[in-house]
Amino acid sequence: MSLPRQSPQGIDHPLVTVRDHAEALALYRRMGFAPSPVSYHPWGSVTSLMMFRDNFIEVIGIDDASKFGTNSSVTCDGERFCFGRQLGEFLTRGEEGVSLVALHSRDADADHQRLTAAGLPSQGRIDFRRKMTLPDGRDDEAVVSLALFIDPTLPDASNFLCHQHRPELIWVKGWQQHPNEVDGITAITYLAEPGDLKTPHPLETRWRAIYGDAVAWRDGVLEADNGCGMLRAVDAAQAAREFPQMALPASTQDPTSRPHAIAIRLNTRNPQALRELLTRNAVPHHQIDERTVVDARAAGNVLLEFVGAE
Structure with a gap:
């Protein structure tokens, strides 16, 4: 397997956040992308990836808002942060589009500590697992750590760090072949x-x-x-x-x-x-x-x- 040639805090993936996930994937297929299989986050969102050699586009929507705040959320300064609710609030605020940009990390704890020390406001860390299906039909589970840096004054231009503990389940060669090349x-x-x-x-x-x-x-x-x-x-x-x-x-x-x-x-x-x-x-x-x-x-x-x- 060939892992991405990522630099610390390089572009990992923008989140193109949409109201109708199935409709958006149809649009991306018309542009010549080959999305990864649809999968679900524990906080209520639905996702599919346009994978490339070193980064990807994530097309994401809300599948089940009743899961907001119930799984893989974190408490920071007495307030409970939920990633799914963050996406839902973006859609409520205005139109669809890029809600956040994830930056690459190979050590979420160390990078979180460094950027917090640099003065970026943070909502803390989230660890979660996401069930997925590989190109050969096998089911498996991605293991991910996120470090959250959502600036309330820049809600549509903030970031989070993404540390994939099992990168071989994300950077799958079969998902990187697109008709649009x-x-x-x-x-x-x-x-x-x-x-x-x-x-x-x-x-x-x-x-x-x-x-x-x-x-x-x-x-x-x-x-x-x-x-x-x-x-x-x-x-x-x-x-x-x-x-x-x-x-x-x-x-x-x-x-x-x-x-x-x-x-x-x-x-x-x-x-x-x-x-x-x-x-x-x-x-x-x-x-x-x-x-x-x-x-x-x-x-x-x-x-x-x-x-x-x-």
């Missing part, structure tokens, strides 16, 4: 207005606590190069330049809205085949320079940018 996430872009001269950028302080000097401004774009993909923050004017004449995800139409992920950039080994597949399956998309961009409404309220050498 996508092999990884290269960037996630946020919309975030910079504020005034007296107020630091809402994401800069957070990203510097995680990545230190790997955070930099380039041509007006805040970037955090985490060694496995890039986190980017653009303002409304830059977003309009990068996605001309395209509707941004619905919850971010107001430039004064809180920071929120608007796009996931993916590498494909065969851009021409990807474009032909999208056209054949009537997936709405635009060609912007070297990028093929799928409309947010066709991807769970997030723009998907496909890039790659011809």
Whole structure:
């Protein structure tokens, strides 16, 4: 088995959080993804993964809200945190889309201690198991530790650390073969207005606590190069330049809205085949320079940018 070449706190997976999970998976199949089998979290959510070599997209929804707070929740500062309820509140707050971005960890305890010491607010740690079915039909159980860093002032631009104790059950080669020939996430872009001269950028302080000097401004774009993909923050004017004449995800139409992920950039080994597949399956998309961009409404309220050498 070939395990991912992840760096500490590299992009592990964005959570594309949707109301109708089955409908969203149908959309992703039309784009040429081959989702992993559907499975369920103990806190009431339903999930399927678009697996790549070093990271993945998780399409997640709510299956059973009655399980909120009953399994694998944690008490922090007297309040009980439940991951399922966090996702449900995101959907209640606004539209679908990227609710959180998971960062890779090989030691959740040590990484949790380091980022807490760096000043990031944390809801603590959660350990859980998730039943799953492997490509050969065998049933097994993933064992996962999460370290939660949900900033109440940045509810749609927060993170958690994900430590897979049995990575061989997640990074399955058979789940990494997609008709669109996508092999990884290269960037996630946020919309975030910079504020005034007296107020630091809402994401800069957070990203510097995680990545230190790997955070930099380039041509007006805040970037955090985490060694496995890039986190980017653009303002409304830059977003309009990068996605001309395209509707941004619905919850971010107001430039004064809180920071929120608007796009996931993916590498494909065969851009021409990807474009032909999208056209054949009537997936709405635009060609912007070297990028093929799928409309947010066709991807769970997030723009998907496909890039790659011809």
